[in-house]
Amino acid sequence: MTFKTVLCVTEVEHSDQDVRTAADLCVEVGARLSVLIIKFARRRPIRPGVWPEHTADVVRLERRIREIDTISQDNARLEKRPKEIKTLLEANGAPCEVDTDYCDQACVGDVVRQRTLYADLTVIGPSLLNDDELGPLAIDASLVKSGKPVLVVPYGAKASLRPRRMLIGWDSRAETWRVVRAALHLLSGAEEVRVALVDQEATGNGNDAGQRMYIATYLARHNIRAAIDWLPSAGQSLTTTLTQHAIDTSADMVVMGACGQRPLRARIFGGVTRWIAEQPPLPLFVAR
Template identity: 40%
Template sequence: MTYKTVLQVLDANQFETDLTAEAALCAAANAHLSVLLVKVAAPPRFGDHAGLSVAWLDIQAAEIEQLEKAIEAARTTLKDVGFSFDVAGEYTEPARADDLVGERARYADVTLIGTNMDPSLRARAIEGALFYSARPVLLAPHRRSVTLLPKRILLAWNSSLESTRAAREALDMMKDAEGVNVVLVDPTASRWNGHEPGADVATYLARHGIKVTVDRLPSAGRRVDEVLNQHAIDTTADLIVIGAYGHTRLRQRIFGGVTKAMIEAPVVPVLMVR
């Protein structure tokens, strides 16, 4: 898919680094940048009810003013970038942040989320975009640039519906890339994988003119995310494409999983598709 609208979700308390670092992404791809600055409301304080009401209203008014200043600062930063953009802000309760991001993400081709965010807000933003927008999420790692025009792509493949959707979502990217490594970790011959795991998806991609290499890797006692990240480094991949939440969110939160690990510590940019 060609990305013409990028939603960038930012923490209104600490947005400058991610905003300036990722602006070049839209310039290179000739895409519109839609910036959403999110300010999470402070929880109410305990104390005298009457005094609490007045004090809390004062705090909220101050936070809304801070958000408005952040919006103006972001517009000033982007005014000379040379591509189209818009900047909006949302003041929200913590529990509402995922719904809010998901609703906004429906009107973008991809949602970009960096690492300079409150961890709780970042987690809610990612889940909101993945579960409530039917759009992919592009995760930017710390201190590494992100591109919509990657030269080398690692496609994490396990024959699941999620990895199938991810492959289809990234088809245009893979067509334009110099090479794509389809990576399977500890694959076994099965009804889903076939007698030669990875061969079917490689054939499918090759018919689209994509230059494909199939890599079947042993985990050797490592977690799947560790294998994927290391192979991305070894192959100088600009992007990992992966399906998200093959298991339920609850199970991922309790027992961990590839999605959770890739979200928490991306080594290279990750395009995540649900």
Template identity: 30%
Template sequence: MTFKTIFMAVDTAAPDAEIDRAVAICERAGAHLSLLVIGVAPPPPASPYGVVSNDIWAGEIRDGQTDAQARGAAIEARLAGGPVPVSVEAQYIDRGTVATLAGRFARYADLTLVPPGGDVQSPVLDGALFESGRPVLLLPEGETSFPAPQSVMIAWDASVEASKAVRDSICVMKTAGKVDAVLIDPVPSFDGHGPEPGADLATYLGRHGIATDVHRLPKEGKDIGELLRRVAADLGSDLIVMGGFGHSRLRERIFGGATTSMVRTRSVAVLMAH
């Protein structure tokens, strides 16, 4: 997959530096930046008898809409004539709608950038990862070399999600100097890893011209996310490729353990797919 359209959503308080980092990534990828500026509307006031009309709340909504549009216009003006083509849209919506809107935008992009922190990034990740069919890139604090990492680590568990993440990052791994596949407590099986865990993955990537070193490691009771970060540091990896797991419960996305760990603590960029 090549990245021709890259999507990122930010709240109205997002620093310019985070937007500039997205522009730099798009410039290196030769991609268009689709930027969504989100203002989060407060819930309507309520009483024991149900929702009631409130002039103050209505005024807050009007002010919020104005602020979101103004922030979007300011960003668009600042990036006009810059190194990459940029489209900016501003929306003022309730928090429950953020994931749905992010999923819609992500479906028309090749990759979604998810910066750390920010008021809207959790629902943005939910929508982009689970409702778009496209990969997301969890950005670490500070700079990243993406889309031209020097060393890539694949967190391989033979799942459909991990397979999709690998496929979506083929173009990135082709330019990397080193690719490592890390398997935690792999078990030979008929329908998963096969008789020799990691061998089929290495063969597949080899046909794309990507040499892969396979590492089979014991979990030893450690948190998988923390173990993956430690191994990535030992290998000198500046990008982790992995599947993203979760399920929906009462419309609230519940992330799997390793996914949650990687989302919360980002020492390197993580390309994730579901």
């Protein structure tokens, strides 16, 4: 699939790094950038007419006043931030739209999911990855709840939607087939594609030659010539094994399926979660 709309989720206090990364990707492929700026409402806004029952309750009244001040400051920052981002993107030359949402933390997942439904790809940049509050919620909504692909770009990674060398972390799960399907446009344009099967002799059905043939044939029918690499983990994690192989083969991007287990952290973690947590300096294209 080609990417015509790319979504970038950011918090109002995040740096410009994630937006710049997503904008550069959009310019590269002629896509439109959709930016969603989120601010958590730490406390529910006060409903009109709800005040302390007793005028002597000064402490409670002062707390309410502080909450109102906080909400006012949040809204002022949320109003200012889109103008800053639009100015940034005008200089970049990326066509864009910038929206905001001020919501309770419990509603963030639904807000992000709704926006991902109208995008072809969500870019998760380093600022969002390092945000322990918004990061997991945005990743779960983008990756798990919407079913759309995600490009994870850790700090220090050089991301491109025209990668020259790509590495697929392959296994027999349906998620792997879906992410490869979502990445076919990227894979078909790459100069080199490698498929890594980690410890498949221990987990597969023993038909090594047949499995390699089926993978190679499937990709070849999409005009993708791929080399199949059989990798032993030697006791290392899947993430470590794939990262080292990606470095050894000078890969520009790794493609991996996200597991479908519950609960939340199991769904997006596992191999993919460890990758996100460890943040190796390589972009990760992932879907489930």
